[in-house]
Amino acid sequence: MDHDIRLIEIPLIREILYILELARNDMDKSSVINRIKCSYFRICGDEEGDLAEYMLRGLDFESLSELDDDRLQEYSHQEMMVDIIEMIQEENRGLPKRSHIEVYIDYIAGLIEQxxxxxxxxxxxxxxxxxxxxxxxxxxxxxxxxxxDKLRRFGNIFGSEIPLGEFIDLLREYLEGKCIAKREGSDDGINILTPVMTRGHRFKILFFIGLSQGNYPNLRDDNFFFREKNHGELRAIGMDIKGYYERLDKESLIFATVIAACSHKLYLSYSENATGDEKDIPSIFLDELLRVIGGTEMEDKLNIIDVDMDYLFKDDPEQLTVEKEIPRYLLRRYGDGICETEYMKMHYEEGAEVFHRVNDNIISEVSRQGDGFNRYNGNIGDAHINTDIADIHANKLYSISYLEAYGRCPYAFLMNNILGVQEMERTLLDFTPLDRGIILHEVLKQYYHRYMERIRAHILGDMEFEIDRTYDYIEDRLKYHMDQRGFADGSRLWQMRIENNAHMTLDFIKADLDRLAKLEKKAIPIELEVDFGREEAFEIEVGDLRIPFVGKIDRIDRYVDEDKYILIDYKSSAYGDRKIGDMRAGISLQLPIYMLSQGDKNIVACMHGIISDGKFIVRLGDVEERHLMTRRNSGALTRDELEELLGDTRNIVGAYMHSIFQGDFSIDPRECSKHCIYRNICRYEPVMEVE
Known part of the structure; x- marks a missing residue:
């Protein structure tokens, strides 16, 4: 199969645009990284490019010019990075921000040669x-x-200089519209071609599809530069620009060439609008073709076939042409209440696979609606099994994530938490997101413990805490904890991880203290990694059920002048940032249970601290605390609404426990992850319901 690929989609051409965009964007971070990763216009090897990219992503800068030796001296690969920066800057000096088109073209041609x-x-x-x-x-x-070469002629039009940005836009516009043919597939297969690509070929059988007016021929060719009104000026300088009627003549010739390329059977098709209210009309080319064919009525000229569902699912056995239509025909007749016994006996082998698949699907759907325990659903109705499930949970201390897992998908909960069905063991990443999260949480706890007094004084304005001076301590703590977890191999990758996470942690702390110092009502951290449910029991009571929970709150802040508290949960990235809708849906119980665990404490807000980007987001709180959140925040609730949410959380917890004890592990997820390892077992597919 051949298909068109636009020039702008080809990596070689994209890299040229990356180099031009680098100058237009003042060498910002994203543009610099794109430049370094170029494989045709190389300025460094693959390994050096990966290392440079990693370092750049960990640095906070708006332009490459900001990265002087002082900014880079803390990195072990400073010399390599300096060399790369100098090469990029030297390359960029030859590209002016404003000049004639010829200058830009000469620059590009020079790059290709260089x-x-x-x-x-x-x-x-x-x-x-x-x-x-x-x-x-x-x-x-x-x-x-x-x-x-064609763009060089534009110099006579513009005459004066143009900004680099306008040249890039002009070049991009051209590249979007220019294509080359890419050939794929087997020589023994069918050829899927555009009309232009049929030139020089002969076909015994040819299907020409899409012959609807407006789709073919598509004669619109306007853009920001080429318009009918300026075609004369472009032609005057030698540009081959076609007007509407010239384009129509050209497309007519191509259409005639395609028709002439077919020697035996020619199929011409156009589609009608799917709504049925407004029908598409045949192409003007199709009309012209019909005019030259003899006959008065359409049926005299052509053999017309309406291709619809009746065409795909035949109701007349005489119309069957290929083997795969036989099971479709038999199933359609069976669906209409007619069992074609004789045809079924004669042609069962042709449709055996289809019949088995349909039969399995029907059995599966019917069985899933039943109450019994079977391989098609997760409803366990056996009293003995339910007793075993209750025994498993006897004297159990529950984590919040345990019940959240049930809330997201009862069936996945059954497979993982009850039956212990695990994925085949594979080689794991040597430094997983879980490892990273654990280490960052531990480093933050130690940091706030160590510098608590200085942090308090900084927030209250009594002294300036020079946070940048604590970088070495953060790096030391990261090295220690990575060593404890077996990641300290001394490699360049190990050092890069240390530096990247140290800078990220430092930026997070700076953002936190800056935020706290600006609060209208001052609040300071008072407790870190606060356990609940271990030394003193914490239970949620729902009817006869008493569900004991254990957990740990990352941090509790307290107002300086009031007995009010803020609960903070650290998240490594925004991926774990759950909102009020998730809490009400029962798939995020963390913040409501944190609030319940603190008894009579006046909790006025719960927030997530996103370590990767330094953001602190209130996800649940008292709407009256306006210095923390606005009324537009969906998590800003009145006291009555907060109490209602906490009550709903208790009821959700009770409902989950009741369902678990009843053996309800149905395949009805509230949230289905595309990465779930049990997807091939449950075969759940979300269904969009249309009224």
Missing amino acids: YGIDGSIAEIYNRTQDYDLLHRDFVALDRFRELL
């Missing part, structure tokens, strides 16, 4: 032996060079 792109393409082929890649890149490069 980096020996023709040789780079050949070198990639020698490594990969991928001829299709070689062909694609050489064709794209030739087409791009032709495009540059």
